[in-house]
Amino acid sequence: MTRLLRVLAAVLLVVGLVVSLLATQALLGDDTYYRASEALERHSDHILFQAEYQAAAARHAAYLVAAVVCSVAGVVGSAILLALAAILGRVERLEARTEQ
Numbered sequence: 001m002t003r004l005l006r007v008l009a010a011v012l013l014v015v016g017l018v019v020s021l022l023a024t025q026a027l028l029g030d031d032t033y034y035r036a037s038e039a040l041e042r043h044s045d046h047i048l049f050q051a052e053y054q055a056a057a058a059r060h061a062a063y064l065v066a067a068v069v070c071s072v073a074g075v076v077g078s079a080i081l082l083a084l085a086a087i088l089g090r091v092e093r094l095e096a097r098t099e100q
Contacts, residue, residue, distance in 0.1 A: 009081035016074015
C-alpha cells in the first residue's frame with residue numbers, strides 16, 4: 001500500500017507541475033489578451049473594446065489561477081500522500097513487532 005501511495009504522489013507532483021507549466025505558457029502566449037489590452041488603451045471610452053478586454057481578461061485570469069492552483073495542488077497533494085505512506089509504513093512495522 002505504501003508503494004502505491006508513493007507512486008500516486010509522484011504522479012500527482014508531475015501532473016500538477018506539467019499542467020502548471022502549460023497554463024503558464026498559455027498565460028504568457030495569450031496574444032488575444034495583449035491585443036485587447038492595447039486596443040483598450042487606444043479607445044478607452046468605447047464599450048465594444050471594453051467588452052472585448054473583459055472577456056480576454058477573464059480567460060487570462062483563468063490561466064493564472066490554473067497555473068497557481070495546479071502547482072500548489074501538485075506539491076501539497078504529493079507531500080500529503082508521501083506523509084501518509086510514511087505513517088502507514090510505520091504502523092505496519094509496529095504491527096509486525098507486536099505480533100512477534
